[in-house]
Amino acid sequence: MTSSAPSSRRSRRDNLKLLPPILCALxxxxxxAYVLSSRGSAHTVAIDNPDGSRSRLNIESLNGLExxxxxxxxxxxxxxxxxxxxxxxxxxxxxxxxxDERRVWEKLARAADxxxxxxxxxxxxxxxxxxxxxxKAYNPQFTxxxxxxxxxAQRTELPQLTPFKFLVNRRGEILMTDGPNNKFSAxxxxxxxxxxxxxxxxxxx
Amino acid sequence: MFPKQLATLSSILFxxxxxxxxxxxxxxxAAAPPGSAEPDLYRPALEKAQAQSQNDGLASAFRIESKLxxxxxxxxxxxxxxxxxxxxxxxxxxxxxxxEIYDRTSSYLGDLGARGNQPGSxxxxxxxxxxxxxxxxxxxxxxxxxxxFSGEGKFxxxxxxxxxxxxxxRMLYDDVSRSFYLFGNRWQRNSRDEIVGAExxxxxxxxxxxxxxxxxxxxxxxxLDLYNYxxxxxxxxKGSLFIALPFxxxxxxxxxxxxxxxxxxxxxxxxxxxTQGVNLEQVSPADSYKHVxxxxxxxxxxxxxxxxxxxxxxxxxxxxxxxxxxxxxxLKTKKKVRSVxxxxxxxxxxxxxxxxxxxNIEAKGQTRYDILRAKLKTL
Numbered sequence: 001m002t003s004s005a006p007s008s009r010r011s012r013r014d015n016l017k018l019l020p021p022i023l024c025a026l027x028x029x030x031x032x033a034y035v036l037s038s039r040g041s042a043h044t045v046a047i048d049n050p051d052g053s054r055s056r057l058n059i060e061s062l063n064g065l066e067x068x069x070x071x072x073x074x075x076x077x078x079x080x081x082x083x084x085x086x087x088x089x090x091x092x093x094x095x096x097x098x099x100d101e102r103r104v105w106e107k108l109a110r111a112a113d114x115x116x117x118x119x120x121x122x123x124x125x126x127x128x129x130x131x132x133x134x135x136k137a138y139n140p141q142f143t144x145x146x147x148x149x150x151x152x153a154q155r156t157e158l159p160q161l162t163p164f165k166f167l168v169n170r171r172g173e174i175l176m177t178d179g180p181n182n183k184f185s186a187x188x189x190x191x192x193x194x195x196x197x198x199x200x201x202x203x204x205x
Numbered sequence: 206m207f208p209k210q211l212a213t214l215s216s217i218l219f220x221x222x223x224x225x226x227x228x229x230x231x232x233x234x235a236a237a238p239p240g241s242a243e244p245d246l247y248r249p250a251l252e253k254a255q256a257q258s259q260n261d262g263l264a265s266a267f268r269i270e271s272k273l274x275x276x277x278x279x280x281x282x283x284x285x286x287x288x289x290x291x292x293x294x295x296x297x298x299x300x301x302x303x304x305e306i307y308d309r310t311s312s313y314l315g316d317l318g319a320r321g322n323q324p325g326s327x328x329x330x331x332x333x334x335x336x337x338x339x340x341x342x343x344x345x346x347x348x349x350x351x352x353x354f355s356g357e358g359k360f361x362x363x364x365x366x367x368x369x370x371x372x373x374x375r376m377l378y379d380d381v382s383r384s385f386y387l388f389g390n391r392w393q394r395n396s397r398d399e400i401v402g403a404e405x406x407x408x409x410x411x412x413x414x415x416x417x418x419x420x421x422x423x424x425x426x427x428x429l430d431l432y433n434y435x436x437x438x439x440x441x442x443k444g445s446l447f448i449a450l451p452f453x454x455x456x457x458x459x460x461x462x463x464x465x466x467x468x469x470x471x472x473x474x475x476x477x478x479x480t481q482g483v484n485l486e487q488v489s490p491a492d493s494y495k496h497v498x499x500x501x502x503x504x505x506x507x508x509x510x511x512x513x514x515x516x517x518x519x520x521x522x523x524x525x526x527x528x529x530x531x532x533x534x535x536l537k538t539k540k541k542v543r544s545v546x547x548x549x550x551x552x553x554x555x556x557x558x559x560x561x562x563x564x565n566i567e568a569k570g571q572t573r574y575d576i577l578r579a580k581l582k583t584l
Contacts, residue, residue, distance in 0.1 A: 092365040096349065125322055129363070130363065
């Protein structure tokens with residue numbers, strides 16, 4: 001005479017007891033997966049666009065990209081060399097008050113040594129002639145590169161609205177992001193946050 | 206029995222609905238949003254003007270040479286209409302935010318640029334101009350860019366005007382000096398970053414290099430805060446730019462060398478300047494258009510200026526009761542030759558000083574846009 005019936009009942013009972021924690025774990029995994037997929041990994045950020053679409057921008061994928069330097073007139077290979085880089089995308093069609101934010105970038109660029117911290121702007125959706133207009137008008141004191149061949153779009157998805165800013169580390173991990181701001185107070189606020197992140201003693205205000 | 210029961214049920218239902226409407230606490234008694242009680246003065250004025258169309262005086266001063274029609278199935282708001290040297294027409298539709306080409310038979314040929322914010326595309330085209338008789342430029346208000354296309358619509362080049370910090374409401378191209386003129390508020394700020402004025406006219410070379418800004422916003426209009434209503438009426442003749450602001454019957458002339466002067470200032474005319482500004486803060490968004498139109502009825506906004514070798518035409522919305530008045534001035538004597546009242550709005554001047562009029566009472570929502578090609582009679 002076997003005792004399989006009672007032991008199977010006990011086993012089933014034990015299994016049933018495990019069900020709630022398993023379900024909880026599954027729920028946590030599902031929620032976590034959803035959150036990560038909507039927010040992206042450390043290298044990827046999901047940006048909501050005005051038309052309701054979402055751009056998934058991967059900064060790491062830009063390493064090694066051939067871009068054009070409108071100031072020197074030469075091609076340059078984009079690489080994240082510094083420990084932290086303030087990287088931003090701008091376009092010639094950006095709202096003029098949004099481009100006033102370059103004053104904050106200039107202030108941060110004064111702290112840039114290329115190793116600990118750097119400031120790099122990439123012009124997108126802009127023709128070479130338009131890039132020259134911007135360089136001539138603003139004479140930016142930070143590295144400004146031009147993606148005139150739309151090469152970035154072949155590797156990742158750009159946000160519709162620019163200027164869009166990212167503080168990234170050497171591995172391309174995104175530490176902070178900020179979208180277009182046409183209010184100077186908001187522009188300065190982001191600059192302050194970046195300054196704090198890079199240990200800049202002097203405020204950008 | 207059934208009809209009786211049905212009648213009883215209907216009565217009960219009716220009473221319930223009535224009670225619900227009457228007794229719902231506060232909802233139907235909520236205060237009307239500000240402005241919702243504002244009467245619509247504009248539409249009755251349009252209807253009255255249209256009813257008086259048999260008194261239209263256009264033909265007394267202009268010789269109508271031909272008519273053409275553009276289909277309203279495509280065009281929702283005919284904002285700009287320009288004539289190319291090859292006889293094609295360029296149209297800006299404000300509502301669809303599109304620039305288009307039509308041939309001389311009014312057949313749609315294609316778009317000038319796609320929607321977007323990269324070179325060759327636009328987000329909000331506001332004006333179009335033929336360049337050197339062979340290419341066509343489209344100004345974008347939102348992307349701060351001028352795109353240049355071939356006559357067939359192929360993208361050729363672009364330039365941005367972003368560094369000058371304004372948005373172009375209008376654009377002209379001068380073949381004589383090979384210059385673009387863009388119009389928009391380039392703000393002037395004081396040390397506290399407060400707006401103290403604006404420059405309104407901005408000149409660029411044919412390659413898009415900025416040359417200079419001209420025409421400061423008039424001091425007398427600052428107190429009424431008319432910056433949002435300063436889209437100018439402009440025309441070019443032999444290298445000279447003629448400009449009128451809607452709220453001021455002062456016609457400026459900007460010479461190719463940058464010299465700006467007043468060519469005439471009307472003392473006696475049917476024109477009325479605004480005496481108060483428009484305040485939309487107390488108006489619900491749904492009523493803002495009506496409120497602005499009603500405000501515009503309290504004065505006579507200048508909507509067009511045409512300059513020929515001998516004459517200057519100034520059109521303003523007068524509702525006399527016809528919608529517009531056109532004052533015809535002699536540029537030689539600086540005296541008004543005559544005025545005509547008409548429901549037709551001046552659209553543009555052609556290559557041979559012919560003038561194109563919109564023969565509809567309004568520029569939007571028409572099933573067909575009727576355009577008259579006319580020449581000013583010798584007066």
